[in-house]
Amino acid sequence: MNRIDTHHHMIPPDYRKVLRQAGIDDAGGRALPGWSPEESLQTMAELGVATAILSVSTPGTTVLPVAADAAALARDLNDYSAELVAARPDRFGFFATVPMPHLDEAVTESVRALDKLGADGVVLLANSAGTYVGASGQDELFAALDARSAVVFIHPADLPGPTVDGVQPFAADFLLDTTRAAYLLVRNGIRRRYPNIKFVLSHAGGFVPYASHRMAVSITGDVGGSPADHLDDFASFYFDTALSSSAAALPSLLAFAKPGHVTFGSDFPFAPVAVSKLFAAGLETYGGLDAAGRRAIDRDNALALFPRFGAVAPPRAPSLVDQIRHTASRTVMRGVVRLMSAQ
Numbered sequence: 001m002n003r004i005d006t007h008h009h010m011i012p013p014d015y016r017k018v019l020r021q022a023g024i025d026d027a028g029g030r031a032l033p034g035w036s037p038e039e040s041l042q043t044m045a046e047l048g049v050a051t052a053i054l055s056v057s058t059p060g061t062t063v064l065p066v067a068a069d070a071a072a073l074a075r076d077l078n079d080y081s082a083e084l085v086a087a088r089p090d091r092f093g094f095f096a097t098v099p100m101p102h103l104d105e106a107v108t109e110s111v112r113a114l115d116k117l118g119a120d121g122v123v124l125l126a127n128s129a130g131t132y133v134g135a136s137g138q139d140e141l142f143a144a145l146d147a148r149s150a151v152v153f154i155h156p157a158d159l160p161g162p163t164v165d166g167v168q169p170f171a172a173d174f175l176l177d178t179t180r181a182a183y184l185l186v187r188n189g190i191r192r193r194y195p196n197i198k199f200v201l202s203h204a205g206g207f208v209p210y211a212s213h214r215m216a217v218s219i220t221g222d223v224g225g226s227p228a229d230h231l232d233d234f235a236s237f238y239f240d241t242a243l244s245s246s247a248a249a250l251p252s253l254l255a256f257a258k259p260g261h262v263t264f265g266s267d268f269p270f271a272p273v274a275v276s277k278l279f280a281a282g283l284e285t286y287g288g289l290d291a292a293g294r295r296a297i298d299r300d301n302a303l304a305l306f307p308r309f310g311a312v313a314p315p316r317a318p319s320l321v322d323q324i325r326h327t328a329s330r331t332v333m334r335g336v337v338r339l340m341s342a343q
């Protein structure tokens with residue numbers, strides 16, 4: 001029981017009522033599951049989780065299009081979360097709900113939640129009613145978060161477009177949604193202008209590790225700069241393992257992410273306990289990790305983000321494998337730079 005789960009959702013009773021009143025009974029194509037603090041604690045026991053950082057998943061406050069209504073819902077959700085954490089501070093933390101895309105209200109609630117409620121960070125949907133994290137005009141919010149060295153959990157939402165018949169959004173669209181947000185955060189220079197923000201990308205970053213070199217080249221052709229620097233910006237994100245610690249996904253994630261930048265995630269209750277156990281087992285049995293590497297993902301890397309949950313272990317020195325992986329990435333980028341310069 002030592003894991004820290006950075007991707008663990010809650011569905012408070014009043015929030016469920018708001019969704020029902022809006023005619024919403026699913027998220028990402030999956031029916032809304034049951035949830036209670038007691039169910040979270042039971043699941044945590046089964047997954048070996050000591051502490052879960054709670055967050056509200058999509059659609060969040062976007063279910064209420066009026067800014068004042070969205071802000072009121074965010075306040076209610078964050079007050080509920082703070083009370084829950086106050087009752088079990090050793091077992092729960094929370095990412096505050098932010099009423100995007102309403103920028104003024106989002107700044108106000110972020111500041112209140114972080115400064116007065118003791119939130120462990122904020123959750124931002126990759127897109128809120130079609131407005132993406134990282135789009136132009138959001139500097140006021142990022143400045144407030146940067147001043148507080150905030151942890152920002154990026155969670156996907158339904159894509160701002162029609163669904164494809166037979167493709168459940170959570171299965172593929174969510175991964176693209178997260179990738180789009182990450183792309184804009186790098187492309188528009190937000191990662192570099194606000195270096196104190198620790199962005200955590202859901203589900204191993206969507207397609208980011210796999211497509212990082214391609215995206216770095218695209219950004220260079222679009223706005224200039226160095227593809228190697230853009231690649232470093234992508235690698236500077238944190239990534240959780242929710243639904244992603246498989247034999248196919250883990251090698252790509254671990255080859256790309258900076259050491260110390262991968263955290264454990266269960267995606268409960270949207271992922272049934274059996275599914276969360278399956279992916280947790282993949283992490284436990286993956287041959288590319290030693291005991292120290294697993295311990296880092298399970299707990300130590302999250303402790304660096306949330307030190308209140310225990311003594312922070314000293315940063316793990318990059319292993320020889322880590323060094324080889326990152327050297328290989330830089331070598332590829334240098335080759336790309338030479339090719340672009342020759343054209």
